[in-house]
Amino acid sequence: MPAGAVTEPTRNSAPDGSVMQIDEPRFLGSRLRGETVLTDVAGNDFRVADLLGKPVILLLSYYGCDGTCPTMNAELAKVLAQVNRFALGKDYRVLTVSFDARDTPTTANTFLAKTGPVPEAMRGGWRHAVVKTGDVKGFAGEVGFNFFWSDAARAFLHPNVLVFLTPEGRVARYIYGTRMDARTVELALVDADWERISSTTAVFDQLTGACFSYNYAEGRYQWNLSLLAGVGSFILGVSLMLLGAGLYRRKMARKLQGEMHA
Amino acid sequence: MNLKEWIFTTDHKRVGVLYLIGSMAAFAVAGIMAMLMRIELSTIGPTITANPTQYNVWLYTHGAVMILGFQIPALTGFFANYCIPLMIGAKDVAFPRVNALSVWLFYVGVILALLTFFVPDPPDIMWTGYPPYSTITTGNTALYTFTVLILGFASIIGGVNFLTTVAYMRAPGVTLNKLNIFVWCTLGAFVLQLVFVPVLGTAVTLISMDKYLGTHFFDPANGGDVLTYQNLFWFYSHPAVYVIFLPFIGVVYEVIAAHGKNMVFNYKMVVYGGVGGIVALSGVVWVHHLYVSGMADWLRIGQMITTLMISIPVGLMMIGLIGTLYRSSIAFTTPMLYALGVVFLFLIGGLTGIPLALPALTIGVSDTYYVVGHFHYVMAVAGTFAIFAGVYHWFPKVTGKMYSEFWGKLGFWITFVGVNIVFWIMMDIGVKGMPRRYYDYPHFPQFEAAHQWMTVGAAILGVGFFIAVLNWIMGAKNGKPAGDNPWGSPSLEWSTVSPPPHGNWPTPPSVAEDWHPYGFRKD
Numbered sequence: 001m002p003a004g005a006v007t008e009p010t011r012n013s014a015p016d017g018s019v020m021q022i023d024e025p026r027f028l029g030s031r032l033r034g035e036t037v038l039t040d041v042a043g044n045d046f047r048v049a050d051l052l053g054k055p056v057i058l059l060l061s062y063y064g065c066d067g068t069c070p071t072m073n074a075e076l077a078k079v080l081a082q083v084n085r086f087a088l089g090k091d092y093r094v095l096t097v098s099f100d101a102r103d104t105p106t107t108a109n110t111f112l113a114k115t116g117p118v119p120e121a122m123r124g125g126w127r128h129a130v131v132k133t134g135d136v137k138g139f140a141g142e143v144g145f146n147f148f149w150s151d152a153a154r155a156f157l158h159p160n161v162l163v164f165l166t167p168e169g170r171v172a173r174y175i176y177g178t179r180m181d182a183r184t185v186e187l188a189l190v191d192a193d194w195e196r197i198s199s200t201t202a203v204f205d206q207l208t209g210a211c212f213s214y215n216y217a218e219g220r221y222q223w224n225l226s227l228l229a230g231v232g233s234f235i236l237g238v239s240l241m242l243l244g245a246g247l248y249r250r251k252m253a254r255k256l257q258g259e260m261h262a
Numbered sequence: 263m264n265l266k267e268w269i270f271t272t273d274h275k276r277v278g279v280l281y282l283i284g285s286m287a288a289f290a291v292a293g294i295m296a297m298l299m300r301i302e303l304s305t306i307g308p309t310i311t312a313n314p315t316q317y318n319v320w321l322y323t324h325g326a327v328m329i330l331g332f333q334i335p336a337l338t339g340f341f342a343n344y345c346i347p348l349m350i351g352a353k354d355v356a357f358p359r360v361n362a363l364s365v366w367l368f369y370v371g372v373i374l375a376l377l378t379f380f381v382p383d384p385p386d387i388m389w390t391g392y393p394p395y396s397t398i399t400t401g402n403t404a405l406y407t408f409t410v411l412i413l414g415f416a417s418i419i420g421g422v423n424f425l426t427t428v429a430y431m432r433a434p435g436v437t438l439n440k441l442n443i444f445v446w447c448t449l450g451a452f453v454l455q456l457v458f459v460p461v462l463g464t465a466v467t468l469i470s471m472d473k474y475l476g477t478h479f480f481d482p483a484n485g486g487d488v489l490t491y492q493n494l495f496w497f498y499s500h501p502a503v504y505v506i507f508l509p510f511i512g513v514v515y516e517v518i519a520a521h522g523k524n525m526v527f528n529y530k531m532v533v534y535g536g537v538g539g540i541v542a543l544s545g546v547v548w549v550h551h552l553y554v555s556g557m558a559d560w561l562r563i564g565q566m567i568t569t570l571m572i573s574i575p576v577g578l579m580m581i582g583l584i585g586t587l588y589r590s591s592i593a594f595t596t597p598m599l600y601a602l603g604v605v606f607l608f609l610i611g612g613l614t615g616i617p618l619a620l621p622a623l624t625i626g627v628s629d630t631y632y633v634v635g636h637f638h639y640v641m642a643v644a645g646t647f648a649i650f651a652g653v654y655h656w657f658p659k660v661t662g663k664m665y666s667e668f669w670g671k672l673g674f675w676i677t678f679v680g681v682n683i684v685f686w687i688m689m690d691i692g693v694k695g696m697p698r699r700y701y702d703y704p705h706f707p708q709f710e711a712a713h714q715w716m717t718v719g720a721a722i723l724g725v726g727f728f729i730a731v732l733n734w735i736m737g738a739k740n741g742k743p744a745g746d747n748p749w750g751s752p753s754l755e756w757s758t759v760s761p762p763p764h765g766n767w768p769t770p771p772s773v774a775e776d777w778h779p780y781g782f783r784k785d
Contacts, residue, residue, distance in 0.1 A: 195558045206558070215485030224487050226468050226479035230494040233460035241456055244422075248429050 020159050022174055024216065027144030032169040036139045038097060038129035041108045045132055048095075048139075049169070055092040055192035057185075058163040060145050062100035063111035063130075068160050070115040071178050076162070077119060080126075082182035085205065086189055089125025096128045099140045099147055100156065103130045143171055164192040176219050187212050187221045272358035273764055274343050277365045279660065281339030282653070284365075284372055286731065288331030289646075291376065293727065295324035297720055300684075304717040306704050314701040315401075318386035321699065323378050325389035326406070328642060329502070330413045331372050336649045337509035338417060338455070339368060342424055342448045344656065348755035348762065349442045349779070351433025351771040356426040360419050367416035374409040381405060388699070390499075391466060393480040393491050397473040407470040414459045421452035433754070435773040442753055442779045443519075443526055443533070443582075447512030450537040451505045454544060462498035465491055492555055496548035503641055504544045508537060510648035511579055511608075514601045517655045518586050520751040521598035523782040527585025531578055539575025547572055553621045554628045562621045569619040576612065580605070596670030600651030603678055604644050611640025614689060629699070632692025635685045643681050650674075650730055657734065658748045662760040663741030665733050673729035680723025684716045753779040 034049030059076060061069035073096060086092055098108065108128045112118065118126050131139055140147065143165075147158035162180070164173040172192040175184055190209030196202070213224040268276060298320050302309045311317060347355055355361050378384040386401040396403050428441070428449055468479040469491065478484035480491045519526050526532060549557065549565035583605055592598065614636045617623040627633060657665050691712045696703070703709060747756040758767050 196560065213482070213485055213487040213490075216482065217484045222485045224490060226465075226487060226490045226494070229464050229468065229479075230461050230490070230497070233464040234457070234497070237457040237460045241453065244425065251430075 020157070022144040022146075022159060022161065024144070024174060027171050028173075030142070030144075030171055032142050032165065032171075034169050037132045038095075038127075039105055039132040040127045040129045041105050041112065043105050046127075046129075051093050051095055051127070052165070052169045053167050055167060055172075055189050056165040056169075057092065057094045057189075058143065058165055059094065059096045060099050060140055060143075060147075060158070060161075060163070061096055061111075062098045062156055062158075063103045063107040064100060065111075065155065067155060068178055070111070072160055072162075073111075073115050075178055075180055077116070077122065077126075079180050079182050079185055080122060081119065083185055083189075084182075085186050087125075088122050092125070092189055092193070094122075094126040096126070097139070098130045099136050099145070099158070101131070101136045105130060162188070164188045166192050167196065173214065184221055187214075270362070272354075272362045274347050274355045274358065274361060275660075275762060275766075277361050278340045278343030278345075280365045281335050281343060281368065284369055285332045285336035285340060288327045288335070288372055288375070289727075292324050292327040292332055293724060295320045295327070297724060299324065300713075300717040300720040302701070303703075303713045305714075306707060306710055307702060315386050317701040318388075319378065319384045319401075322385050322388050322406075323375070326385075326409065327372075327375055329389060329506070330410065331375055333506045333510075333642075333645050333649070334417065334502070335368055335413075337506060337513070337645070338420060338448060338451055339365070341444070341509060341513060341649075341652055341656075342420070342452075344660065345442075345755055346424055346445055346448060347427060347431070348659075348758070348766055349445050349753060350428060350431065350436050351754050351767075351773070352427060352431040353765045353767070353770070355423050356431060357423050360423050364416045364420045364423070367412050367419075371409050371413035371416060374405060374412060377405060390495060391469055391491075392495070393469050393472065393488055396469050397480065403473050404470050407466045410466045411463055414463050417455045418459055421456045424452050425449060425456075433771050433773060435775065435777065436754070439530070439533075440773075440778055442512075443515040443529070443537075444509070444512035446533045446537050447508040447515075450541045451508040453541055454501045454505050454508075458498040458501045458545065461494055462502075465494035465498070489552075489555060492552055493548070496551040497545070500548040500551060501544040504540050506641055506645050507576075508540060510604070510645045510652075511583075513648045513652035513655070514583060514604045515586070516753070517597045517601040517651045518583060518590075519780045519782075520655065520749045520753070521593050521595050521601070522587055522590030523593075523750065524586050524590035525778070525780045525782065527582050527588070529780070532582035536575050536579035536582060539578065540572065543568060543572040543575065550619055550624070553624045566619055566621055570616075573612070573616070573619075580608070580612075595654075596665070596667055596674060597651045597655040599671060599674045600647050600654060603647045603674065604651065607639050607647060607681070608644040611636060611638075611644055615640055627692060629697055630692035631688045631696045631698055634698050635687075635689030635692055638685045638688070643685060647677075647681075650677075650727075653734065654730075655749070656755075657737060658744030659755060659760050659762070661738045661741065662744060663737055664744040664748065665737030665741055669729055669733040669736075673726050673733060675726075676729065677723050677726025680719045680721070680726055683719025684723065687712050687716050687719070750782075751779075752777065752781050 032048055034047060034052060036048045037045055038048065039045050057076070059072060061072060063069075076094070080088055080094070088094065108130060112128060118128075143163045145159065145161070145163070147156050149155075150157050160176060160178050162175045162185075163171060164175070166172050173188040175188055187209060190205050191214070193202075194206055194209060210227060211224055212221040214220075215222050268280065271277060271280075298310065299317065302311060302317055302320075343355070343361065347353070381402050383400050383402050385403060385406040386399060387396040387403060387406060391403070391406055396406070428445060468477070471477045472479050472481060472486070478486040480486045480488045482488050515526060515532070518524075547565060547569045549561060550569045553562060614632075617627070618633065618636060654665060654670060657663075691709045692698075694709070696706055696709045696712075703713075744760060746758065746760050749756065754771060754773070757771060
C-alpha cells in the first residue's frame with residue numbers, strides 16, 4: 001500500500017458546509033485536556049500536555065492529503081523562517097497532527113518527504129505526529145475542528161486553520177487560510193502568550209500586540225484605532241502641559257534676566 | 263440684584279457663586295434620583311416603577327450628575343474660582359472672559375444632563391457608558407457624549423486659566439512655598455484634568471461614532487476592541503477620583519488649620535509628597551477597576567502594586583491633617599465638624615479600599631454593594647462633606663453674614679448619622695453577596711430589611727442636607743454681619759472686606775517676609 005493512500009476512508013456523510021466553520025465564540029478560550037497520546041515521526045510517544053508550557057501552533061492535517069495540507073505545512077515553514085521576534089523551540093512550538101485515524105509515523109515521514117523536510121533550525125520546535133490512542137475526532141473536536149470524508153472528492157474536507165494555543169493549552173486564536181504572513185503569526189503568538197512576561201523584551205511585545213486587534217469578520221489583524229486615538233489624545237494633553245510649562249520657564253528666566261540687568 | 267450682570271459677569275467671585283448655585287441644583291437632582299432608587303429598592307418587586315429601564319435612567323442620572331455636575335464643578339468651579347485669586351492676592355483670574363465661558367459651558371452641560379427627563383429615550387448607560395450596551399441601547403447615548411464633552415471642555419479651559427493665574431498673578435511675596443494647600447491641591451487636580459480629560463473625550467466620542475455613524479471602534483466582531491473603552495474610560499476616571507479628592511482634601515486643610523488655629527503639619531511633605539505623589543501616580547492605577555474584565559496576571563499584579571503605592575501619598579495627606587489637629591485649638595464650629603467628618607468617613611472609605619486593591623479579594627466582592635459603599639464613603643460622601651465644610655467656612659466671606667451654628671451643627675449630625683446608616687449597611691450586605699445595579703432582588707430576600715434601613719438612612723441624610731442648604735439661604739438673607747475675618751485666619755482671602763469688592767482689594771495686597779497662610783499666633 002503506498003504511503004498516505006486512503007484505502008478505508010472514514011466514511012461519513014454528505015458534504016456539510018458548516019464543517020468548514022469553527023464555532024469561535026464557543027471554542028476560543030477552551031482548554032485542551034492534554035492527555036491525548038501522540039506518536040511522532042521517530043516513533044516516540046508523548047502527551048499533548050508535554051508540549052505545553054509555551055505557546056503552541058497546532059496544525060491539523062492529514063498525511064495522505066495532496067491538496068491544501070502540504071501547502072499549509074510548507075507555507076508555515078516559509079513564514080516561520082521570517083518570524084524574527086520569537087524563536088521556534090525556545091519561545092513557542094509547532095505541532096502538526098493528523099486527523100486521519102489511519103495515519104502512522106510512516107505516512108507522516110512520507111508526507112514530510114513530499115512536502116519537504118522541516119528545516120534544520122526548526123526541528124527542535126516542530127513535531128509531526130499522529131494520534132496513538134484515543135479518539136482522533138474527539139481530539140480535533142477539542143479545538144472545534146471538524147472534518148468529513150467526501151466520496152466525490154476522494155479526500156477529507158476540512159478547514160485550513162492554524163490554532164494558536166496558550167502555554168496552558170487554551171485556544172487563543174484561529175488564523176485561517178493557506179496564505180499567511182509573518183506579522184499575523186507574530187501577533188497571534190503575542191495573543192497566545194499575553195498572560196506571561198516570558199522575557200525582558202516581552203513587555204514590548206505586549207505593547208505592540210495591544211496596538212493591534214483581531215478582526216473576526218475579515219480574519220486579520222488591524223490597528224487598534226480606538227487605543228491609538230486614546231493614546232494620541234493623552235500625548236496631546238501631556239504635550240500641551242509641557243509646552244505651557246516650557247513657556248512659563250522661559251518667561252520666568254527672561255524676567256529674572258531683566259531684573260539682574262536692572 | 264441685576265440678573266444680566268450675573269449672567270455676563272467676568273468677576274471670578276460671581277463666576278464661582280454661579281458654579282455653586284448650578285452644582286447645588288445638580289446635587290439636588292442627583293439626590294432626588296438616589297432617593298427614587300432607594301424607595302424602589304425598599305421592597306422586592308416593583309415599588310414605584312415596574313420599568314427596569316426607568317431605574318437605569320435614575321442610576322445614570324445620579325452617577326453622572328453627582329460626579330460631572332456636582333462634585334467636580336463645586337470643587338474646581340466654585341472653590342477654585344472664589345478662593346484661588348483671593349488666596350494668592352490677585353485681583354481676578356488671568357482670563358476672566360474665558361472664565362465666564364467656562365461657567366456658561368458648565369450650565370449648558372447641566373441642562374443637557376437634565377434633558378434626560380424630557381427626551382423620549384433617555385440615556386440608560388450609567389455614568390460609565392460601557393459598550394457594547396451603550397452602542398446598541400435605544401437610549402440616547404449622544405446626550406451622554408455631548409454632556410461629557412461640554413463639561414470636559416469647560417474644565418479644560420478652567421484648568422488653563424487657573425494654572426496661568428497661579429503662575430503669573432501671585433502677589434509679591436506669595437512664593438510657591440507659601441501657597442495655601444488648597445491652591446496646591448487644586449493645581450494638581452487641574453493638571454490631571456488637562457492631561458486626562460482628552461482621553462475621556464475621545465472614548466465617549468468613539469462610542470457615539472460606533473452607535474450613530476456605523477464605525478467599529480469597540481465592536482470586536484469587526485476588529486474593534488471592547489475592552490479598550492473600559493481602559494480609556496478609567497484611564498481618565500480614576501484620576502478623576504483625585505480631581506475630586508485633591509480639592510476636597512485641600513478644603514479640609516484650610517478648615518482644620520483655620521478652626522484649629524494651627525500651622526499645617528509638615529507643609530512640604532503634604533505638598534511634594536502628598537499632592538505631587540498623587541499626581542505622579544494617579545495615571546498608573548486605573549486597571550484596578552478592571553480586575554474582573556479579563557487581563558494578564560502580570561498587569562493585574564503590577565497595578566495592584568501601584569494601587570497600594572498611591573496609598574502612600576494619600577496617607578501622607580492624612581498624616582498632615584492629623585498632625586495639624588494635634589495640639590491645635592480646636593473650635594467645634596460647623597465647618598470643623600464637617601471637616602472632622604471627612605477625616606472619619608475618608609478613613610473608613612480608604613481602609614475598605616485596600617481589599618479592593620488586591621485582585622484575590624476584589625474578585626470576591628466585585629460588582630457587589632461593598633464596592634458601592636466603599637466609593638460612596640471615600641469619594642461621594644467624604645467629598646460632599648468637604649464641600650459643605652468649605653461652603654460653611656467661606657460663607658462669611660461670600661455673603662458677609664454668619665449662618666446659624668445651631669442649625670449648621672444639627673444638619674451635620676443628622677447627615678452624619680444618615681450617611682453611616684446607608685453606606686455601612688451597603689458594605690455589609692455587599693460582603694454577604696448583594697449585587698450592585700440591580701433593579702430588583704427577588705433572589706436575595708434576606709437583604710430586604712437592610713434595603714429598608716438604607717432607605718430610612720437616605721431619607722435622614724436628605725433631611726440633614728436640606729437643613730444645611732436652608733441654613734445657607736436663611737443666613738445669606740437674615741444672618742448677622744460676620745466681619746471680615748471671623749476665623750482669625752492669616753490666609754489672604756480673609757484680609758479683604760466681606761464680601762470682597764470687584765478687584766478684591768482697593769490696593770494690591772503685599773505680604774511681609776515672615777507671612778504664611780497658616781502663621782497663626784500662638785500667644
